[in-house]
Amino acid sequence: MTHNKITLTIAAVLALSACADKNPPAPTLTIKVTPPADYSANDTIHLVGNFNDWALDGDKAYSLIKNNEELSVTIPITEKNVFFTMVKDKNWQWMPANEMAKSQCTYLHKATGGDAEMAVHIPLWTGDKPLKAAEPSLSGSIVQHKNITLPQFGRSSDISVYLPKSYQHNTDKTYPVLYMLDGQNIFNAQTAHSDEWRIDELLEELTSAGNLDEMIVVAVPNSAERWVEYNPWAFKNRDGKATQGQGELTIRSIKDTLKPFIDSRYRTDPQPAGTGLAGSSLGGLMAIYAALKHSDTFGFTAAFSPALAIENMDGINVLFEAIKQQQTIGNSKIYFDIGQMEYGNYEQIEQLNSLLLKQGFKPENLKLVKDDVGRHCEVDWSRRFPAAMEWLQAGI
Structure with missing residues (x-):
């Protein structure tokens, strides 16, 4: 081999080595x-x-x-x-x-x-027989109301009410009320489907530290028909069939039955500015629906990881279409968030924000949070709850 060929060969090896260094294997x-x-x-x-x-x-x-x-x-x-x-x-x-x-x-x-x-x-x-029973995990003052009749559905439901620390001795004070959907997951590990939100513990800690104003929280559990009760519009069900959502009845059960019951028994601020609704996933969809259709009752709403992919039989996104058709825009404040993992990107939540602005929602009444490490579960919704309430309380 000639000197020139040897030189070229060495140069080629060095070049390949340099390329390898620039593209190391992924960790x-x-x-x-x-x-x-x-x-x-x-x-x-x-x-x-x-x-x-x-x-x-x-x-x-x-x-x-x-x-x-x-x-x-x-x-x-x-x-x-x-x-x-x-x-x-x-x-x-x-x-x-x-x-x-x-x-x-x-x-x-x-x-x-x-x-x-x-x-x-x-x-x-999931589906296995439990190795041990979940223990109750209630904190603070929580009142249980058994078998509250909901005529909108022809059934009854157990309702849990969290009362702030000052409620018993500050008898002249009225409190804003936050209604939370999927109520079995809000306070108690024993009744939660997965992890609990720990709202009672969070409020005890945050209000004691002065980081949040006190509020009453009413936990409203879903029934076995959650997929229907938490869909406000006609939609394509998971079995591919057309299904009429009963979300309006769900809101009416709170607005016309549960809210009057709570207002009559507790010292609440009954005005829209003092009444909120929060939910996650399909419950988040319902929170946005409440802001669209029932701003006369719910002055603030929180939609944690709202379901953004529900379509009708024509393949049209039911939420986006409803926003486009909304004629009257109220003054409800809407907090909504999403984890990057949930849809792979933020395109749909950004589209939701754009549609709300286009239809007339004031920018100061919207709060969009993108969570790069957010997942679709109670652990992360609970983590984002304090900041959501802090922003919403600014208008109460």
């Missing part, structure tokens, strides 16, 4: 999983997340491998924040649950730029 995350005690080798457990478009099948699928009594999987870290969960036997009904068999929030790993490991313990799968 990895190794997830080590301790499965439930009854785990069987016949079970398949797949890891899904934003790193693989939540895919259970195909080239993007990741299954956990058993190695020396340990289940693990290694994935490339392609996102700033890695959101993931596990699915048993490719059935979305079987996902991680705690010892009370209540579903767990999506897991989060904040990337640090290098290889990492994360340990995950799965006590049960």
Whole structure:
């Protein structure tokens, strides 16, 4: 080989090495999983997340491998924040649950730029028999009203009312009232579907520290027909069939039955400026609906991770279409937020904000929060609750 050829070969090697340095392999995350005690080798457990478009099948699928009594999987870290969960036997009904068999929030790993490991313990799968019963977790003064008749639905419901610390001794004071949907998840771990919001604990802490003004909170539970009761318009149901939503009846049950009951028994500020409605997911959709259609009652609303993908049989987004058709805009303040993980980006929540502004909502009456580490669960809604209430209270 000639001197020139040797020189060229060395140059080529150096060039390739330089390219390799500019494109180092992506860092990895190794997830080590301790499965439930009854785990069987016949079970398949797949890891899904934003790193693989939540895919259970195909080239993007990741299954956990058993190695020396340990289940693990290694994935490339392609996102700033890695959101993931596990699915048993490719059935979305079987996902991680705690010892009370209540579903767990999506897991989060904040990337640090290098290889990492994360340990995950799965006590049960959703649908399993609980290993232990959930304990009551009520704090402060909470009054239970059993079997409140809701004529709008022809049934009754149990209602929980949180009273501020000063309520018993400051007898001249009236308080704003916040009605919260999915009420079984608001105060009590025993009744919560998953994690509880811990609203009672939060208010006890925040009002004592002077970070929030005191308020009454009324927790209104949903029924087994939540998907219908928390949809205000005709929509395409999960089975692909046309379904008439009963969201208007849900609001009427609060406005015409529950609110008069609460106002007659407690020292409330009954005016719209002192009356709010909050909810998450479909409950968040209902909060926006209340601001659109019932601003004469609800002067402030909070929509945590509102459902933004509900469509009618023609494939039209029911919320966006309703906003476009809204003729009269009230003065309700609307707080609404979303986690980046929930829809993969912020396009839909930004579209919601633009539509509300276009239809005449005042910019000062809208508060949009984008949470880069937000997930679709009570843990993160609870985390965002204090800031939401602080902003809403500014107008009370």
